[in-house]
Structures are given as structure tokens and as C-alpha cells.
Amino acid sequence: GAGVSQSPRYKVAKRGQDVALRCDPISGHVSLFWYQQALGQGPEFLTYFQNEAQLDKSGLPSDRFFAERPEGSVSTLKIQRTQQEDSAVYLCASSLEVSGETQYFGPGTRLLVL
Amino acid sequence: GENVEQHPSTLSVQEGDSAVIKCTYSDSASNYFPWYKQELGKGPQLIIDIRSNVGEKKDQRIAVTLNKTAKHFSLHITETQPEDSAVYFCAANPTGNQFYFGTGTSLTVIP
Numbered sequence: 232g233a234g235v236s237q238s239p240r241y242k243v244a245k246r247g248q249d250v251a252l253r254c255d256p257i258s259g260h261v262s263l264f265w266y267q268q269a270l271g272q273g274p275e276f277l278t279y280f281q282n283e284a285q286l287d288k289s290g291l292p293s294d295r296f297f298a299e300r301p302e303g304s305v306s307t308l309k310i311q312r313t314q315q316e317d318s319a320v321y322l323c324a325s326s327l328e329v330s331g332e333t334q335y336f337g338p339g340t341r342l343l344v345l
Numbered sequence: 346g347e348n349v350e351q352h353p354s355t356l357s358v359q360e361g362d363s364a365v366i367k368c369t370y371s372d373s374a375s376n377y378f379p380w381y382k383q384e385l386g387k388g389p390q391l392i393i394d395i396r397s398n399v400g401e402k403k404d405q406r407i408a409v410t411l412n413k414t415a416k417h418f419s420l421h422i423t424e425t426q427p428e429d430s431a432v433y434f435c436a437a438n439p440t441g442n443q444f445y446f447g448t449g450t451s452l453t454v455i456p
Contacts, residue, residue, distance in 0.1 A: 235388070262442065269431075273434050273446030274389065289443055322388055331442040332377055336388030 233257065235337035237323050243343045244313045252308045252340045256325030263299055264306050264334060266322040274322055280306060281329060313344045347372040347439045351447030359455050363430045368435035369417045375437040378418045380409060383432045383449075388414050390432075393420070445453045 236255045244250050255265070256263050262281055266274035269291075276290040280304040295314075300306040310317055320341050326333040348371040358364050368378075376397040381389035395402045395409045395418065402409050406425075411418040423428055435447040 240423070264442070264444070271348075273436075273448050275446070276443050279442040281442075290443070325390075330377075331444065332379070332394070332438070333391060334379070334444070336381075336390065338386070338388045 233302055235325055235335050237321075237340050239336040240338065240342060241341050241343075243345065246315060249309065249311045250313055250314050251340065252310075252342070254306045254308070254322050254325075254337060256304065256306070257322070257327075257335055258304070258329050260325035260335075261304050261329055262326040262331045262334075264324045264326075264331065265306070266324065267292075268320040268322055268339070270319075271294075275322075275325055277308070279331065293341055300324060310342075313342075315344050318342055318344045333334030346443070347437050347445040349351075349435060349437050349445045349447045351435050351444060351450060354448065355451045355453075357455060360425060360427060361375075362425055364422045364425055364429070364452055364454075365419075366420045366435070367416075367417060367434055367445050368443075370437040371416065372411075372437070372439040373416065377437040377438040378409070378411060379436050379438075379444075380407075380420050380454070381434045382438065383434060385448075389434060395442045401404075415442075425452075427454050427456050430444060430454045 265277040279287040280300040295311045320339040324336045379394035385390045408421040
């Protein structure tokens with residue numbers, strides 16, 4: 232079956248540009264997570280959705296980061312006025328379970344801010 | 346918040362040997378501990394997980410052990426194969442839906 236997909240796979244942005252990263256979770260999955268993975272590091276939690284509700288956004292590094300999941304399926308992570316320190320791989324994961332256990336990850340979007 | 350430490354950062358083993366990766370965590374409320382395998386250019390893939398009411402879990406060549414008293418858990422891979430070469434991450438889930446990951450172990454299996 233189809234797994235989690237993310238687009239674009241690669242994004243190059245000039246400093247100050249806005250970007251939008253898309254996540255298509257596995258159909259029917261209730262929980263959706265966004266993570267930021269710096270080079271050589273483990274994923275770091277950004278935000279969590281249960282269906283369309285954003286229940287935890289404590290990991291978002293600044294108010295330039297915004298995420299939504301309006302219909303409880305596709306999610307978009309938006310970064311406004313990108314900075315060089317935003318360069319990272321952004322991973323999306325979904326889970327059938329409300330607890331968020333057994334997460335399935337997408338391939339990630341590699342963002343490079345010049 | 347939770348702090349997960351992972352060792353070693355790199356590990357090389359001969360094909361057929363065993364590999365062990367260890368993680369410690371700080372929050373005693375953590376009750377779910379997954380392990381992920383990440384290949385180059387791909388997202389992490391869940392390979393095994395363990396919950397706090399279990400001390401050990403096996404799935405073919407992979408096993409995970411958990412010591413809640415000492416707050417550490419380990420991944421054991423037996424009879425390693427070249428296709429096991431990847432970066433492995435441990436994680437812990439203390440409360441709510443926040444998952445904290447270790448810094449990763451790059452495993453190389455030498456044919």
C-alpha cells in the first residue's frame with residue numbers, strides 16, 4: 232500500500248523566502264507528526280496533529296513556523312522568511328494510533344536556505 | 346523534557362557478528378521505546394519497539410532489552426548482514442505525543 236509521501240523532496244530557497252512543505256499521510260491515520268532533522272542528528276519533534284486538531288506545537292522553533300491539517304489528512308508545514316539555520320530535512324510521520332506509537336515516516340523534504 | 350543518549354555513534358562489525366547499540370533516557374515517565382533504521386536519503390523505518398511492561402522483545406535477528414530501573418534500553422542485531430548497514434535511532438516517549446530521539450548510530454557491516 233501507499234506509504235507517507237512528502238513533496239517537494241528538495242527545496243532550495245533564498246534567505247527571506249517563504250516555503251511550504253507538504254505531507255500526505257497514510258490514509259486513515261489519525262496522528263501526524265512533523266520533525267526537523269539536522270545533518271548527523273536524530274529527528275526533533277516540531278508539532279503533532281490528531282485529525283485536524285493541532286494538539287502540540289511546542290517544538291516549533293519560532294513564530295515563523297506554521298503547520299496545518301485542515302481536513303485531517305494532508306498537512307502543510309510553512310516556514311516564513313526562511314533563515315539559513317532552517318536548513319534541514321523535514322520529516323513527516325503518521326500513525327493509526329491516537330498515542331502516536333508505530334509511526335511511519337515519509338522520505339523527508341531537504342530544505343537548503345542560501 | 347526527556348533526554349535520550351545513544352552510544353556508540355559509529356559501529357563497524359564483520360558480517361555474521363552481532364551488533365549492540367545502547368540508549369539511556371532521563372524521564373522515568375517514558376513508557377514506549379521504538380528503534381528506527383534510516384538509510385541514506387530515506388525516512389526512518391520502525392524496526393522494533395518495546396513498552397515499559399516488557400523486559401525483552403525479539404523479532405528474528407533483532408531484539409530489544411529494557412531496564413526501567415537503570416533507564417536504559419538496547420538494540421541487539423545478530424548474524425549481521427551488509428544490508429543491515431544504516432543509521433539506527435532509538436527514541437523514548439514520556440508523555441503526550443512527544444517523541445525524543447537519540448543522536449544515531451552509524452552501523453557498517455563489513456562483508
